[in-house]
Amino acid sequence: MRPARHSLFTGLLWTAPWWLGFLLLLAGPMVISLYISFCDYPLLQPPVFVGLANYQQLVHDAVFHKAVWNTVIYASTAIPVGTVLAVLLAILLNQRVRGQAFFRACIFVPTIVPLVAAGVVWMWMMNPEYGLLSTSLRTVGVAQPPLWLESPRWAMVSLVLVSLWFIGSPVVIYLAGLQEIPEELYEAAKLDGASASRQLWHVTLPGISPVILFNVIMGIITSWQVFALPYMMWRTRPGPDRVTYFYTMYLFDNAFNYLKMGYASALAWVQFLIILALTGLVFLLSRRTVHYRGL
Amino acid sequence: MNIRGVILVLVLGLPAAGLLAFGPRGLHEVPPDRTIVRYWEKWTGVEGQAMQRIVDRFNQTEGTRRGIWVDYNALGDVDKRMLISAAGGDPPDVAGLPDRFVPPYADQGALRPLDDLAREFSLDLDAFKPIWLSICRYDGKLYALPSTPYTIALYYNRSLFRAAGLDPDHPPQTTAELNEYAQRLTRFEGGDPTNPRAGRIVQLGFTVSPAMLGWWTWIWPYFFDGQLWDGRRFTLDTPATHAALGWVRELRTAVGNDRVLQFEGTSAAIESAQNPFLSGQLAMVFQGPWLANWARVYAPDLDYGVAPFPSVTRERQHVFASEDVFVIPTGARHPREAMVFLEYVLRQEVMEELCQAHGKVSPYRLPGSEFFARHPNPHIHVFDEMATSPEVFGYPSMPTWAEAWTEMLYLLETVMREAREPAEAIRMTQTKVDSVVADYERMAAHRRGGAR
Known part of the structure; x- marks a missing residue:
């Protein structure tokens, strides 16, 4: 066997667990789901090809429109709020103060609480009668605190607030990014008389812009797939006035409650394309604002 | 072999040896020459224990005589699991489902019609109150058998x-x-x-x-x-x-x-x-x-x-009736053995023992003499009588x-x-x-x- 072919064979052999897994467990099912999205497939009977019927149905499906709208609202609220807060917290935690490690731990610890457990805790925190939030508001004189999870007006706000509970992961990534910014840049800025806010705007934010881009893209992906928290907190209900019924919940219902695998697959592919398009758009918009060192 | 090799072998080998020695053993207690009937149920806790007692008794008596062993498994989301396993060609032989799944699952071809088996096993279906049997039918066919019924x-x-x-x-x-x-x-x-x-x-x-x-x-x-x-x-x-x-x-x-x-x-x-x-x-x-x-x-x-529960007028008494049911999924390997087990569970004294333990009513037209006396709910006769109301209704039978x-x-x-x-x-x-x-x-x- 020639050395090049031998190397290729050896490489393929050692990477076989990955590419076999990729082909069998990811690429294969994706291709099948694409085919199924053009079929009527109630799981127990063979799929019947129906052309674009499932995709056409999406156009007229009011619940689909509502789920998309809710997801857009959630993503466009949770991502900016989460990003700004995470960056600010990371900057604070990057200051050399006593107890720095303790404060960092405090921010990170909530992220290791399982999602379902956190959901249950927040359900109680936001209980309109006995919850900590409502009780505290009553103590300071608010006679009618919000109904939080029970109110169509407050349910989405509540979910965004709960999503901030898991801010520890991006904060850690931002912290790592902050520590990568060369100290000389700050020294140069100070010599030029830059104030703290100007240093933040002209040194810190450009310095961590690749990290911000990464976290925003991850935020888009996770926001468009939000499922466990609302599913848990509204006890599988669509939430007050369906304001917390999200894309993935509708997809799950179609697949496993309504047994419409074809329609669910169409939903999954549309979701995939939306996330792909949004990611591409963010990359495009970030060309001038993200600074890679050495480029 | 150097020391790193030894450590690697130990790290990989010890858990494997441990699994082989102490890992799950499957149905090692099944006596030889028995046909295993796989039974999936949703009940856990007290309800699950009551069913397990009946399964154990069957395995020791009728099961021994007929060469059948029922393997009882309590599962969450039993409806979804049953459906997916049926789609995969390996369903259980018996499953316990809430009745609302009968119309959609029957419509999808997930359930085996039981009319022929009921005749073959001479099940006395007339012994049940009509509502409990009508819930088990879809499109004129019998797809389920009553398990533990209730009115609200x-x-x-x-x-x-x-x-x-x-x-x-x-x-x-x-x-x-x-x-x-x-x-x-x-x-x-x-x-x-x-x-x-x-x-x-x-x-x-x-x-x-x-x-x-x-x-x-x-x-x-x-x-x-x-x-x-x-x-x-x-x-x-x-x-x-x-x-x-x-x-x-x-x-x-x-x-x-x-x-x-x-x-x-x-x-x-x-x-x-x-x-x-x-x-x-x-x-x-x-x-x-x-x-x-x-x-x-x-x-x-x-x-x-x-x-x-009151209705809009005194003249009518609308009553909601529902039940858990037994089904035999399409593609089950041992439908007749499953029916032997169901025939045993549907014996009035066995079924009423189960219904009592679950705090539910009896599916029979004439409950046994001890049923009301021993039932944990002191008002069970009210629930039982309600099942005979002319305006009794179940879940809408829509696919x-x-x-x-x-x-x-x-x-x-x-x-x-x-x-x-x-x-x-x-x-x-x-x-x-x-x-x-x-x-x-x-x-x-x-x-x-x-x-x-």
């Missing part, structure tokens, strides 16, 4: 009735009377002395909220002489539904909807001391016979009564019920939160479910075309 009644707190000046031996007889009672049974705290109803609700008369044990969110039109499915069409937008949702709205606005919503936020699980009915926060509740099991544990001194159910839940939520006027919400729900039914029929036509 109005539980009311007799002490709170007395405190409100109501006669505890005279529960409400009509829906209008129920509203009147509910208002009198609602108490407020912390309000203005000139307007006590401005305070917080500390005791609520009645609510249909799913957060407060009102689990059957779609049901209310039935008590106003309505129905949701006529066999072809979803029949929501009718005077009965408008009357029902008007009644719901009135029930809440009479005591202040914002206060009711806040109060409903205190909801807790049925199996807890915070259960609103058992803790005295809720004076009346629409629930099943199993509530007595929790009352015995968490509120043994609670003085409560049970009555049929797209899961979607209709979601829409009905949404409809009730919308009305409860005053997000839309009931008439508008009803119209929207009717349109949505009509489109679901139309899609189903269109896909079914495609399928028939594909099958040709």
Whole structure:
């Protein structure tokens, strides 16, 4: 066997667990789901090809429109709020103060609480009668605190607030990014008389812009797939006035409650394309604002 | 081999050796020459233990004689697992499902029709009350056998009735009377002395909220002489539904909807001391016979009564009846052995032992002499009699019920939160479910075309 072919064979052999897994467990099912999205497939009977019927149905499906709208609202609220807060917290935690490690731990610890457990805790925190939030508001004189999870007006706000509970992961990534910014840049800025806010705007934010881009893209992906928290907190209900019924919940219902695998697959592919398009758009918009060192 | 190699072998080898030595063994206790019948059920805890006892007894007696071993497995989401395993060609031989899955699963071909097997095994189906058998049929065929049935009644707190000046031996007889009672049974705290109803609700008369044990969110039109499915069409937008949702709205606005919503936020699980009915926060509740099991544990001194849930008029008594059922999935490997087991479980004394342990009614026309005497629910005869009402009804037998159910839940939520006027919400729900039914029929036509 020639050395090049031998190397290729050896490489393929050692990477076989990955590419076999990729082909069998990811690429294969994706291709099948694409085919199924053009079929009527109630799981127990063979799929019947129906052309674009499932995709056409999406156009007229009011619940689909509502789920998309809710997801857009959630993503466009949770991502900016989460990003700004995470960056600010990371900057604070990057200051050399006593107890720095303790404060960092405090921010990170909530992220290791399982999602379902956190959901249950927040359900109680936001209980309109006995919850900590409502009780505290009553103590300071608010006679009618919000109904939080029970109110169509407050349910989405509540979910965004709960999503901030898991801010520890991006904060850690931002912290790592902050520590990568060369100290000389700050020294140069100070010599030029830059104030703290100007240093933040002209040194810190450009310095961590690749990290911000990464976290925003991850935020888009996770926001468009939000499922466990609302599913848990509204006890599988669509939430007050369906304001917390999200894309993935509708997809799950179609697949496993309504047994419409074809329609669910169409939903999954549309979701995939939306996330792909949004990611591409963010990359495009970030060309001038993200600074890679050495480029 | 160097030291790193030894460590690697130990790290990988020891867990493997441990698994081989102490890992799961499967059904090592199955005697030889038995056919294994796989039985998947949803029951755990006390309910699961009761069934396990029956399975054990079968394995030791009838199973030994007939060479059958039943392997009982309690699973969460048994309906979904059964369906996926059937799609994968390896379903269990028997599954225990809630009855609402019978129409959609039968329609999808997931269930084996049981008419032939019932005849072959000479099952006396006439021994059951008609409602329990009709629930097991779909499109004229028998797809299930009754397991543990129940009707749903109005539980009311007799002490709170007395405190409100109501006669505890005279529960409400009509829906209008129920509203009147509910208002009198609602108490407020912390309000203005000139307007006590401005305070917080500390005791609520009645609510249909799913957060407060009102689990059957779609049901209310039935008590106003309505129905949701006529066999072809979803029949929501009718005077009965408008009357029902008007009644719901009135029930809440009479005591202040914002206060009711806040109060409903205190909801807790049925199996807890915070259960609103058992803790005295809720004076009346629409629930099943199993509530007595929790009352015995968490509120043994609670003085409560049970009555049929009132309908819009005294002349009619609409009763919701439902049950868990046994099914044999399509593709089950041992359907006849499964029937031997089911024949054993359906013996009256065995079935009634199970129903007693679950706190439910007997599916038989004439329950055994000991059934009522030994039953843990002192009001079980009320639930049993209700099953013979001429106006008894079950879940709508529609193949797209899961979607209709979601829409009905949404409809009730919308009305409860005053997000839309009931008439508008009803119209929207009717349109949505009509489109679901139309899609189903269109896909079914495609399928028939594909099958040709």
